[in-house]
Amino acid sequence: MxxxxxxxxxxxxxxxxxxxxxxxxxxxxxxxxxxxxxxxxxxxxxxxxxxxxxxxxxxxxxxxxxxxxxxxxxxxxxxxxxxxxxxxxxxxxxxxxxxxxxxxxxxxxxxxxxxxxxxxxxxxxxxxxxxxxxxxxxxxxxxxxxxxxxxxxxxxxxxxxxxxxxxxxxxxxxxxxxxxxxxxxxxxxxxxxxxxxxxxxxxxxxxxxxxxxxYLDDLTDKVDQYHYYQKKQSQLDLENSSKTILETVIDYTLFYLEPITLNKLVELTHLSKSTVSNHLNRLEKDGLVEKTKHGKNCLFHFKKNSL
Incomplete structure (x- = not known):
């Protein structure tokens, strides 16, 4: 590009x-x-x-x-x-x-x-x-x-x-x-x-x-952010599935520089679609994840100021 x-x-x-x-x-x-x-x-x-x-x-x-x-x-x-x-x-x-x-x-x-x-x-x-x-x-x-x-x-x-x-x-x-x-x-x-x-x-x-x-500076900064948010989210009172989903959304937001789709979350977490959807709804209500729409797809990204 x-x-x-x-x-x-x-x-x-x-x-x-x-x-x-x-x-x-x-x-x-x-x-x-x-x-x-x-x-x-x-x-x-x-x-x-x-x-x-x-x-x-x-x-x-x-x-x-x-x-x-x-x-x-x-x-x-x-x-x-x-x-x-x-x-x-x-x-x-x-x-x-x-x-x-x-x-x-x-x-x-x-x-x-x-x-x-x-x-x-x-x-x-x-x-x-x-x-x-x-x-x-x-x-x-x-x-x-x-x-x-x-x-x-x-x-x-x-x-x-x-x-x-x-x-x-x-x-x-x-x-x-x-x-x-x-x-x-x-x-x-x-x-x-x-x-x-x-x-x-x-x-x-x-x-x-x-x-x-x-590139090294940028990657180092992202890794530092990743460890920071990992530590913060581990202190939250979340179910294991929610933690897994949140970790994946954080990873995608920091390193892929774009939101993640529901189907991609299902693929990466090895959880069922209904399970991922339910936990995403809770994470969204808690203000940790934000959902946007792009055509028919729902996209999810981590809200960095939430932790």
Missing amino acids: ISNEIEGVVSTRKEITELINIEKPKEYKKFYGMVKKYEDIFFQEKELTPISDASKLRELYNDILLVDIQRDNPDNIPDGVIFRKEIVNVVSSTKTIHRGLYPESKIIEAMNSALSILNDNSLPYIVRAAVFYYFFGYIHPFYDGNGRLSRYISSYYLSKILDPIAALRLSIACKNRQKDYYEAFKTTNDVRNKGDITYFVLQFLDILKTGLKD
């Missing part, structure tokens, strides 16, 4: 959640390709294989972005043998700040070189991910989707050495430091820099490091 947002593409938590929860839609849904590829990183059920050359990169683009771009703006579909065949400018506030490589033969040659760096085992994973990220933006092989695809590839490779969740924080880190993110490209592209990529690599690593620190 954040990776889309950086590019001005609107997506919602609800849309993404629905795509995560379906195995395969009867007809293609927007963002489905990207969500499923990110799931591969998160669950790592498939072995991560290197992206060996430009044609493999185009296959990845097809899997992740092609259908969405085809639906949103058919004019932006790649029209070359592998990539684009026309000139493309990167524009900010009506001002051209960069022109991607041209013609396509140069794009293919440069991308194969960039991929050889990305797959060079003599270099640290984290450094080659940073180098490739810059070259992808500089080459700009597609009319649309370059940022989203390069962030996915960087997360894909970083997950080999980082926890998958940490690797997925890259987009959030770039969004939180978006000014520094764009400045790194601008400074490295400057003719006075004479092609030295060191500055970009250092900035990329610093942005990632800041993102991981923010």
Whole structure:
């Protein structure tokens, strides 16, 4: 969702959640390709294989972005043998700040070189991910989707050495430091820099490091809250089933950042639907849980100021 947002593409938590929860839609849904590829990183059920050359990169683009771009703006579909065949400018506030490589033969040659760096085992994973990220933006092989695809590839490779969740924080880190993110490209592209990529690599690593620190701080705060509320709720005079349900609602509220449905509570607590409903009614009357309606579904979340 954040990776889309950086590019001005609107997506919602609800849309993404629905795509995560379906195995395969009867007809293609927007963002489905990207969500499923990110799931591969998160669950790592498939072995991560290197992206060996430009044609493999185009296959990845097809899997992740092609259908969405085809639906949103058919004019932006790649029209070359592998990539684009026309000139493309990167524009900010009506001002051209960069022109991607041209013609396509140069794009293919440069991308194969960039991929050889990305797959060079003599270099640290984290450094080659940073180098490739810059070259992808500089080459700009597609009319649309370059940022989203390069962030996915960087997360894909970083997950080999980082926890998958940490690797997925890259987009959030770039969004939180978006000014520094764009400045790194601008400074490295400057003719006075004479092609030295060191500055970009250092900035990329610093942005990632800041993102991981923010993630750790956020998670630590949530764990502290969780232990606090666990202790508080254990002091309440509640039946065991009520305690189990309340613990689950607290967990969901803190870590999933969204309310929980009745069916999900039944699944997680292994209690009957009627039992969960009865105890939820009591917890609601006690002011510990709040119920809202979304369509036909009742959603429940923990009231943090209740303990």
